[in-house]
Amino acid sequence: MxxxxxxxxxxxxxxxxxxxxxxxxxxxxxxxxxxxITTPVAVKEFEKAGFSCLRCPERVSMVMDHFTPNKDxxxxxxxxxxxxxxNKYGVENxxxxxxxxxxxxxxxxxxxxxxxxxxxxxDSHTCTYGALGAFSTGVGSTDMAAGMMSNKCWFKAxxxxxxxxxNKPAEYICGKDVIxxxxxxxxxxxxxxxxxxxxxxxxxxxxxxxxxxxxxMAIEAGAKNGIFPVxxxxxxxxxGRFKREIRAFEADPDAEYERVxxxxxxxxxxxVSFPHLPENTKTPEQWGDVKIDQVVIGxxxxxxxSDLRIAADILKGKxxxxxVRCIVIPATNTIWKQAMHEGLFDIFIDxxxxxxxxxxxxxxxxxxxxxxxxxxxxxxxxxxxxxxxxHVESEVYLASxxxxxxxxxxxxxxxxxxxx
Amino acid sequence: MKVRGTVFxxxxxxxxxxxxxxxxxxxxSEAELASHCMEDIDKEFVKKVKKGDIIVAEDNFGCxxxxxxxxxxxxxxxxxxxxxxxFARIFYRNSINIGLPILECPEAVKNIKAGDxxxxxxxxxxxxNETTGQTFHAEPFPDFIQNIIDKGGLIASIKAGK
Numbered sequence: 001m002x003x004x005x006x007x008x009x010x011x012x013x014x015x016x017x018x019x020x021x022x023x024x025x026x027x028x029x030x031x032x033x034x035x036x037i038t039t040p041v042a043v044k045e046f047e048k049a050g051f052s053c054l055r056c057p058e059r060v061s062m063v064m065d066h067f068t069p070n071k072d073x074x075x076x077x078x079x080x081x082x083x084x085x086x087n088k089y090g091v092e093n094x095x096x097x098x099x100x101x102x103x104x105x106x107x108x109x110x111x112x113x114x115x116x117x118x119x120x121x122x123d124s125h126t127c128t129y130g131a132l133g134a135f136s137t138g139v140g141s142t143d144m145a146a147g148m149m150s151n152k153c154w155f156k157a158x159x160x161x162x163x164x165x166x167n168k169p170a171e172y173i174c175g176k177d178v179i180x181x182x183x184x185x186x187x188x189x190x191x192x193x194x195x196x197x198x199x200x201x202x203x204x205x206x207x208x209x210x211x212x213x214x215x216x217m218a219i220e221a222g223a224k225n226g227i228f229p230v231x232x233x234x235x236x237x238x239x240g241r242f243k244r245e246i247r248a249f250e251a252d253p254d255a256e257y258e259r260v261x262x263x264x265x266x267x268x269x270x271x272v273s274f275p276h277l278p279e280n281t282k283t284p285e286q287w288g289d290v291k292i293d294q295v296v297i298g299x300x301x302x303x304x305x306s307d308l309r310i311a312a313d314i315l316k317g318k319x320x321x322x323x324v325r326c327i328v329i330p331a332t333n334t335i336w337k338q339a340m341h342e343g344l345f346d347i348f349i350d351x352x353x354x355x356x357x358x359x360x361x362x363x364x365x366x367x368x369x370x371x372x373x374x375x376x377x378x379x380x381x382x383x384x385x386x387x388x389x390x391h392v393e394s395e396v397y398l399a400s401x402x403x404x405x406x407x408x409x410x411x412x413x414x415x416x417x418x419x420x
Numbered sequence: 421m422k423v424r425g426t427v428f429x430x431x432x433x434x435x436x437x438x439x440x441x442x443x444x445x446x447x448x449s450e451a452e453l454a455s456h457c458m459e460d461i462d463k464e465f466v467k468k469v470k471k472g473d474i475i476v477a478e479d480n481f482g483c484x485x486x487x488x489x490x491x492x493x494x495x496x497x498x499x500x501x502x503x504x505x506x507f508a509r510i511f512y513r514n515s516i517n518i519g520l521p522i523l524e525c526p527e528a529v530k531n532i533k534a535g536d537x538x539x540x541x542x543x544x545x546x547x548x549n550e551t552t553g554q555t556f557h558a559e560p561f562p563d564f565i566q567n568i569i570d571k572g573g574l575i576a577s578i579k580a581g582k
Contacts, residue, residue: 024562024564024565037442037445037446037487037489038486038487038488040448041448041488041489041492044448045575048575049575049578049579066442066445067445067446071446072446074446074447075446078446078447078448121486122486122488123485123486124484124485124486124510126486138486138510139486139510139513139514140486140487140488140491140510140513140514140517140518141488141514142488142514142517142518142573142574142575143513143514143517143574145575146517146574146575146578149578150578154564188433188480188483189433189479189480189483189506189508192480192506192508192509193509219510222480222483222508222509224509277433364437364442364485365437365441365442365443366442366443383435383437383484383485385435385437385438385484386435386437386438386460386461387437387438387441387460388437388442392460
């Protein structure tokens with residue numbers, strides 16, 4: 001029996017010829033990631049255990065992105081804990097304010113993760129790097145501590161679901177609609193413990209940013225990882241950026257999949273997840289009249305340059321509706337600078353939106369745009385759980401940057417066709 | 421190890437944001453995290469929970485974020501065991517790594533109500549609903565994982581040389 005792409009990467013890192021679904025393995029890691037929320041817990045575990053060094057400090061990254069620039073004294077203390085640890089143990093990839101960005105946009109941008117890698121991160125959206133052909137998955141702080149000490153991690157090799165993406169996406173459809181559609185189809189535990197392997201003739205139409213968005217939300221279907229094949233789009237992104245050699249793994253022709261699901265991207269409609277689960281997806285004819293108070297365009301899911309360009313295309317020459325607060329958050333400093341030079345900030349500010357420093361901020365109800373009781377937001381983020389962006393009686397509607405920007409103009413949930 | 425306590429009952433897809441909201445993630449203090457455990461889904465939980473009590477939930481318990489603060493908050497609140505039909509994978513991993521006992525047992529989930537008194541022999545996976553007298557058996561963990569549990573968590577098992 002052949003192996004899936006994910007299984008091949010695991011086998012290669014475990015020094016094995018092959019692995020089967022369900023097999024428990026110990027594997028060498030290419031990168032171990034933590035952020036300002038999860039790293040302090042890892043540091044505590046690391047020090048409690050009496051470990052004295054990191055096996056490969058160059059394979060550890062710490063990104064201070066969730067509550068930064070530090071939102072309060074406790075957050076400042078947490079970052080200080082991590083900063084002190086990074087200095088003590090020689091972690092060069094420590095990203096603080098001024099160097100930081102949202103971790104899952106920053107690590108690929110800095111060339112720290114790439115094709116063929118095995119990556120763990122103490123952040124559930126670590127699955128994002130599957131877009132580059134890596135096996136990448138979220139873990140907790142204790143796994144991070146063990147990973148820093150040993151540069152290894154235990155895995156149960158997953159089975160997989162294959163998604164055949166067909167045709168060119170319809171107008172105003174991007175990676176976000178594809179993944180929300182899929183989560184609506186299979187549910188928030190539809191891929192529990194499994195790999196989501198994306199392939200098909202439609203892949204070539206998806207930009208690297210679209211692929212980041214799709215893999216980013218694999219966890220919202222319960223998946224262990226999401227992964228794309230390595231093609232010209234991947235190589236173009238990695239060339240001159242990725243610090244290691246590209247290793248392009250391919251699924252065997254006789255690889256076993258639990259399910260094969262076809263998605264015709266030319267037939268997709270703008271898709272929105274209604275509160276309070278990402279699986280509650282609806283298309284425009286089902287939306288009804290949903291008045292909104294806030295729009296957030298950003299996050300590890302949709303804070304890339306192409307997402308900001310989409311939002312600017314919609315907002316150009318228009319105004320954010322009265323009573324709506326529109327917050328734009330470029331995911332990294334590089335993206336911020338690029339958006340500024342492209343004139344996107346003029347468009348946002350003239351429209352009545354605000355541009356924030358890179359931060360996870362409001363996505364998880366941290367800071368920079370918290371909702372009051374009864375308020376509603378359309379957000380390009382990844383979770384709409386109860387209380388996710390603030391008060392337990394607030395609501396989050398997950399959408400693409402097209403829909404988020406259109407909604408900002410309309411003052412209610414709207415598709416781009418409604419405002420252009 | 422044997423545990424015994426009164427059951428708190430929850431439905432499917434209990435996410436880590438309701439187990440411990442992100443607004444409290446600016447601390448690593450176990451006691452402080454426990455004081456907000458389940459706050460956004462069940463305000464009564466922290467008032468009622470006693471040492472040894474047990475959580476029983478349906479599918480996909482612990483979905484969402486990788487925050488280890490979630491199983492830490494549950495464990496520090498006094499909960500001795502979580503039984504569910506299924507767990508989200510990062511929560512499953514984190515629970516084993518920090519030594520919060522968890523069991524997957526759909527039969528038990530079907531036949532245990534809120535307020536029932538339940539006991540469990542963790543090493544055998546034998547769950548007894550003392551209120552109704554029924555007994556259920558959870559699937560045993562693979563040896564590899566049982567070894568981590570027996571050693572008292574991932575770090576302890578690494579220090580013991582596995």
